[in-house]
Amino acid sequence: MYALGIDIGGTKIALAIVTTQGTVIGQDKLATDQMIEPKEMIDTIATRAKHLLLAHNIKEDELYGIGIGAPGPLDSERGMITYPPNLPRWRNVPIVKLMATHFSVPIRLENDASAAAVAEHTFGASKDYNDSLYVTISTGIGAGIISGNTLISGSKGNAGDIGHMVIDPSFGECVCGQYGCFEHICSGTAISREVSKLKGINISTEEAFRLYETHDADIVPYLDTVIERMGMAFVSLINTLDPEIIVVGGGVSQAGDRLFKPIRQYVKRFTLNKEAGDTPIVLAKLNQEAGVIGAAALSFPLK
Structure with missing residues (x-):
């Protein structure tokens, strides 16, 4: 089993298929287009994610889920990116709901630093x-x-x-x-x-x-x-x-x-x-x- 990680930043977005041992078996990166609406950007992320899974012969039902790390402020309970300074067009964007129109697995949103903390705790220095x-x-x-x-x-x-x-x-x-x-x-x-x-x-x-x-x-x-x-x-x-x-x-x-x-x-x-x-x-x-x-x-x- 695997999980798909999505790390959203002001200039780039990283995607990776990761094993339960923390091994990255496939990854992709794309530029964050600040000129388009967030929904259009999220649709692009979902398309690239599907292509990444296909390229590595991984079916959606082989995923535990999809995790999204994004800059705050956000509302993880409601799955929303609310007011990040470095994403000026992303205001109250229901990213989990929008991604769920493309995928049926569980999707979780957390602050990007919290996601990195989980990585270091699970696989890294701590x-x-x-x-x-x-x-x-x-x-x-x-x-x-x-x-x-x-x-x-x-x-x-x-x-x-x-x-x-x-x-x-x-x-x-x-x-x-x-x-x-x-x-x-x-x-x-x-x-x-x-x-x-x-x-x-x-x-x-x-x-x-x-x-x-x-x-x-x-x-x-x-x-x-x-x-x-x-x-x-x-x-x-x-x-x-x-x-x-x-x-x-x-x-x-x-x-x-x-x-x-x-x-x-x-x-x-x-x-x-x-x-x-x-x-x-x-x-x-x-x-x-x-x-x-x-x-x-x-x-x-x-x-």
Whole structure:
């Protein structure tokens, strides 16, 4: 038996057929067309999904179900994508209902970070833990929470929207209207934006960390502060959720120990429960496939 995962993003959509062991046996990607109506885009996704199943000789009755990971805000109970900032035309879109016109198997919608958390818990870096937190630091920042081997989704599926937890108001106004949000300070978008201002040219987050390693006089104090603010956020998350492990994914996580070492040091110093100061903070194992594998794994029972 298999499951079909669909990971919806602002620029691309990934599809994958996944086994119960987490093996991807077939996948496809297509661009997210922001110029067409969501229903038309969903019809295209369904058509591509059917072609993918056909290409691998898998019948619909061989699927446990279809899992969809999508950016929030959403309403997983009603199967609706409600108001995602990076999908401006997708407002109160009943994606589960629309997909159900093409498929007869169970279909489940969850926040994309929650789906990635399920992937890492089931097949990845946190598979040997009962209580884990997955944090993605990329274009935006989000989290997925596993407690007692159960995904904590919240009343509408938006639990884990940590990107808009206020860390330091002195960093200015976030797109959400608050001042000093975690995402506004520490996301890849934020780092690239601020470093580009400092240097007067467009600089990617990856390039910013390379400059950091060369002890660039402009970049070092800025990124030292940003990484400290990340540490503050992780301390708050550990104090609040008490996870056994934190798994970090997303593009910014690829900075590796340049990022992880000072965060671990900060956490060890400031968590209220001193034993929690040793909470493992590790790189995601499944990387860019976590979202689509996790979407598929939504159809599998958690261990």
